[in-house]
Amino acid sequence: MADRNPNPNSLRLQLLLLQLLLSNSLELHPLDRDSLLDFKSQLSDHTASLSTWTGDPDCTTWTGVTCSNRTGRVTRLSLPGLSLSGPLHPSLSRLPSLQTLDLSSNNLSGTLPCFNAAVRSLAYLNLSRNSIAGGVPTCIASLKALSAVDLSSNGLRYSISPRLVFSDRLILLDFSANSLSGPVPARVGPGLLFLDLSNNGFSGEIPVELTEMNGLQSFSIAGNRLTGEIPATIGNLTSLQSLDLSRNSISGSIPLSISGCFQLLRLKLDHNNLSGVLQPGIAALDGLRFLDLSHNALAGEIPLPLAGCRSLESVDLSSNGLTGELNGAVEKWTELRELSVAGNRLSGPVPGWAFSFPSVRSLDLSGNNFSGPIPGDGDFNASADFNDRGDPAPVEILVIDIVDRQLRFNYVFKSTVGIDLSGNLLSGEIPEWLFGLPGLEYLNLSYNALVGQIPADLKNMGRLKSLDLSHNSLSGEIPAAGISGLRELKSLNLSYNRLSGLVPREEKFYRFFPGAFAGNPGLCVEYNSEGCRGAAEAEGMAVGAVEGDKGLVSVWACWISGVVSFYVSVVAMFLAAPARNFILPSSFSMAEM
Template structure:
């Protein structure tokens, strides 16, 4: 295979391949797409892969790859898609990756990466999707974190980030701030990020990488503290926000501008004050989890709030409107499963939302969590279309 010098695309995903990626893959200098995902490959990513200098997509997720991200990968300056998620990659993100200036989709989720987020990421000006979830990153979130104009989804969940949520640059992202109300909006699971690159040969082909996702931010399961920035709750285009399992305090800022919000999880923090009355006005909100905080006051008895059973569990000073806390504490303390949980396939963000309700005579639960991360590759050749897995 490595003797096929003119090979432009290599698709071997969802097989039973074992062993290491051959070093001779670097001899395939015409390669533009490599997909070896969902196999049992081991060893490190060969340094010789930089010989594929025309590479646009490198998809190696769901293997047993180890080692570190090599600094020399910056030579792949045309790379748009880099997915090494669900492996055993360790070490830090090298500063030299700043040279990969064309990156649009970066998924490093579910590895053993560590260290701080460095400034190399700031050079990825076309970034649309980034997942660093379920690693061992530490340190404060950088002030430039939300400075990407094209960003649609950012998932930093399941690490050990500390400090405060930066409040600067939240107004930069076009998608975070663009609320286009549509009565016939697609369900959450239909939203996708699609990156297309051209593979040119006898016929012109289009490689489409579709990543189930939505416009959102996931900072859950970290060590963040302090108040939630007011600017974060002014993002009119944001559809998904998960800040659960941190140590955030203060009150929930005004939500009246979050017209597009469809899923909100602030559970397992130290938030206080009253539940904002305008939550019930968010017509697209399908999932709400404010459980296990220190909220006080009353929850209105109206149909809007009945959409969110279990959402207010674990707030002992929160009562139903017009009734005493002592009488209703048990009812409001119904435990709800946090929707940030994922299955073994990958982080929330690469994902599709699933909503389920379980009703019994004592409780009702509403759950939102990620399904497995799914990719499809579609080729269009002069009007025809075929799907390869």
């Protein structure tokens, strides 16, 4: 007969398992459970992300919900990027212990609820990247524990009430990418470290009161309708690390007082109406890494004192009225990775050191009056980063971490690897080293007076995507084998030179029609086994007998192609300078900082 006495060891094991099960469960407070279910009842949950919200008393089974171990009250509700749609139910205001609310990157609509003082613990509010409309209610400032508010990328409208003033606890406020209008709010939070009002419809001048927030470390009001001048008191922001006033209509000169922002790492004043000379006071910003003053009306030379900005990594001075030569101040920017002075009135020779920065990836000197030969000889020291580091090339990313009430900037700096010397007065032959840079992704030497032949050896340019040598006086034959080996090449323009010889009957060349070989009377494009035709004539002919699965191109299509190509060529001759920028962009745009 089996022993009916329980095994003491078995009982202990069962009790231990029961204790573990109980310790892993956490009872959700019934009032908070009801509030969450009310919130869910108004939502469309297309991906069934809230399928675990069934009313189970165990808080640990609810997706995105965190509860207090002591009270069972909800302390955190985090549901980002779940494709939830519908309005924000006011039941969220009935979660008295809620500290973090993150519903970002959904499709929530309606107006912003007036979170009342009952949510006294709410410290972090993130409703960014939704479809919330209406205005910003002033009652949100009654939440005294708030330290971060992110309402960016929504449909918020109207002006911000001057009564919207947060407590000293708030250190981050992001209203960017909405449709807010009216004057810039002057006193939204005395303790702010990060303020982003960019990409809205704010108008008027920058309030002087903002320059009294001397703890501010990052301020962006880019992409608005601001006028007036940069306040002379801007130098009061001694803690500022990032300042972005770009894409407005701000006028006047850059104030000398900006040197007071001695901790600046990033300064963007591009796409405004700034005038005057480039202030040497910027030289006091010796920790500056990113400087963008492009698309203004700045004049004069690049001041030599800027040689002190040795930390500069990205400099964009394009589309201004700068004159003089590319002087030695630039040479001292030894950390340089990206430089554009395109669209100015700079002159003189291109110095050899312009290509020898140890980390440069993008160099744009186009649209100036540089003259003489492209520097280079057997001892030329090409930049290391042009020699294929194998890095991908997304835009630069600025990541901001808030730790101990300090902003810490981390970034991944990437840009398209290339050289643009187009639209100058350069002469002489193209140096061999320029066609031996493995990391190069684009090369534009168009609209100059270059002579000589295109080097036959292009095997090192395996990453080249765009090559433009048009509108020069290059002669000799096209290096067919070299160009055929450029497997990533998407854009080729050799038009309006003095090239001669045969363009092979290969699809790799025909895909660049029409226009790639126009304006070279000596070129003969192989048409069929019987011979070849001039470049202009061949452009309108079939590509016709392309073999394989593509079959034959109809005679009518060939005839139409010829007519269109003819007129394109005529228009290009009469509108050469505008066509350069409209049809074949001279460079890849610089990475957005």
